[in-house]
Amino acid sequence: MTNSAPYMGNAPQASSSPPKSRQLDAPNDDSEARLIHAIIEGNVETVDQVHERSLSSPPRRARHTEGGLFLPPALAFVKPNSSEQVFPSILTKPSVTLDEVLNVIERPEMLWDCWGPQSLDYYDLSDLWAAYTCGGNAFDYDGNHLGAKPPLEALEKKFKSKWRKLAKPKTAWGRIRMIPEYIISESNARDVSPRVIMDELEALRDLDGGEPCGLSALSKLLKAHISGRLQAQTNATDANTEDTNGNVDPPSGSKKRKAQGCILRQSDKKKKFVF
Incomplete structure (x- = not known):
């Protein structure tokens, strides 16, 4: 993890190329804004200490190193309505795991603007897979790389929600x-590399033989593909209920069939990331 401050201003979005320049918001003179502009420098600082230091010098831009974890706003680490607005001591360590950072987040609702994904058509298939399983990059509005974003899957x-x-x-x-959960599910069910499933999805994007469709359109094709496979499985199950005399089992009434092979589940493999 980068030994740096939370980003000052609106949270940036991950991008494979830096976004256009945009004026940053000026900090407000209140305790929350002062906490957001606090800088982790190896010592835990309270809001008052940060405010006292900021009176003599302007807020500094967050520092980062290539590959370091981009931190969410400082308030994400503070319990709601807490009077003790200090950073968790774990954030003063020179190196921590992603799990350690996530474990001290008290306001997960603040993470979407900081670590959330781009719109679906922003990605190509490989980029979406990487963002979901490995993480992405965060840039400020001047195009400066701020650090890494955690995997969406993690x-x-x-x-959860x-x-x-x-x-x-x-x-x-x-x-x-x-899309990435379908890749995970199919890869595990068929015991093949995720690359195999991704190649199949690329072929699905190219069905018309023209320009490949975007991922938003692919998600609709994939949904139709899954629904069609489910219907085929249901028809096969109904056919198997006929006995050799041509009799058909009575309807199951309120019983629900459990669809097999189409549950979009997350990988159970535990990942650990060190920043």
Whole structure:
């Protein structure tokens, strides 16, 4: 993890290329804004200490090193309504794991603006897979690289829907996660490399033989593909209920069939990331 301050201003978005320049918001003169502009320098600082130092010098831009973890706003580490607005001591260490950072986050709803994904059509298939399983990059509005963003899979596994409270629209997350979770599910079920599944999806994007469709359109094709496979499985199950005399088993009534092979589940493999 980078020994740096939280980013000052609006949270940037991950990008494979730096975004256009944009004027940063000026800090407000209140305790929350002062805490957001606090700088981790090997010592835990309180709001008052940060404010006292800021009176004599302007806030400094967050420092980072290539590959370091980009931190969310400082308030994400403070319990709501807490009077003790200090950074967790774990953040003063020169190196910590991603799990250690996630374990001290008290306000996961602040993570979406900082670590959330881009829109689906922003990615190509490889970039989306990398963002979900490995993480992405964060830039400020001047195009400076601030550090690494955690894997979306790790955030979803840790915080469930809590980190997506500010997602707009919320339905976008369902489309974003469908593709990488399908890759994980199919790879595990068929015991093949994720690359094999990704190649199949690339072929699905190219069905018309023209320009490959975007990932938003791919998610719709994938949904139709899964639905078609489910229907085929249902038809096969119904056919197997006929006995040799041509009799058909009575309907199951309220019993629900459990669809097999199409559950988009996350990988159970535990990952550990060191920054």
